[in-house]
Amino acid sequence: MRIGIIGAGELGGSLAEWWTQAGHDVVVGSPDAVPGPETVTVTDAASFGDVVLFAPDWAAAHTTLDATARALTGKPVLDATNPVFPGDRAGHRRPGPDDLSGIETLTAWAPDAHWVKAFNTCPPSVLRRRRGRDPLLAEFICTDHRDARAAATRLIQDIGFAPFFAGGASNACLTETGGPLQLREIDVADATAVFAQVVGVAR
Template sequence: MRIGIIGAGELSGSLAGWWTEAGHDVVVGSSQAGTNTATVTDAAAFGDVVLFAPEWATAHDLIDLTAGALTGKPVLDATNPVVWSETDGYQRAVPDDLSGIETLSAWAPDAHWVKAFNTFPTTVLKRRRGRDPLLAEFICTDHRDARGAASRLIQDAGFAPFFAGRASNAGLTETGGPLQMREVDVADATATFALAVGSNW
């Protein structure tokens, strides 16, 4: 599979390496392309599937730089809709009744968005990768093809995909949601998800 990655942070670098080990072709794109990165436009055009993993503050601008190359493609949204303030720390950047992925879908409605890889820092993923019992990775999407692509890439990275419903459920996995930073073994994912849905978060 050809994978374009937008965002050149630690998560992007780790997933790029793991997916390359699994036999995928990977291109990492950054708004400031350098020796080891392509442009955002090139990465978006390259991928059959795209990982979208920038800081939220740059998300809208980076979508604009894709120049429509996300149309019809599964796009894994690894963002959390928060921005940093020196006075207030991290603050939610979208309305409370919207998830980040629903906001991204409004900005790029022709992409097939799927929430994935946003619940843990890279340190947790490195520690749990490929270890039995596998760590559950929650995914939310309205698109069947995006669900399939995300599930395959989660497995290829060494984790267990767990479908947590439509995009409207993605807030459960984002900052402040009950599934954020929950290290759940795949065998316990169903019960944990049921508790999260009923938590009135």
């Protein structure tokens, strides 16, 4: 599979390495990239991929999407971002009831992409430690698109994690900033029970 990665940070770099090892063709694009053997432009990465990982800093998400020049249209796009909300003096605030989730915001900005939330709950350090080790780490995915769900499922399995479908895009807030699944290291054997619990609390 051809994978374009948008975002040359630690997460994008780790996933690029692991997917390459799994036999996929991968290019990494950065908004600041000077085209060369290691990185390409955001537009080139978006155009290259049959599937795209979207993992820039949240502050740059909108301008980064603008730079894709609509090359994400009709493609599964794995959204690994987490929205940043204005904080109090200590910098802490949970999203309020009127705040859109990150994936809902990205969908509004690029409605023709097939968005799927994935790889946003645990930091790269946890992914490196748990990759391919039993019990497998659950990777939660949320999407309204069947093709995006299938692509994310395959790519998660290919690098040693266990995909867990957590519902449509409206459930992505459970995995994002302030959500009950954010920064939680959950074994796949426990994922069904944990998910049922957090959905019950959310309702």
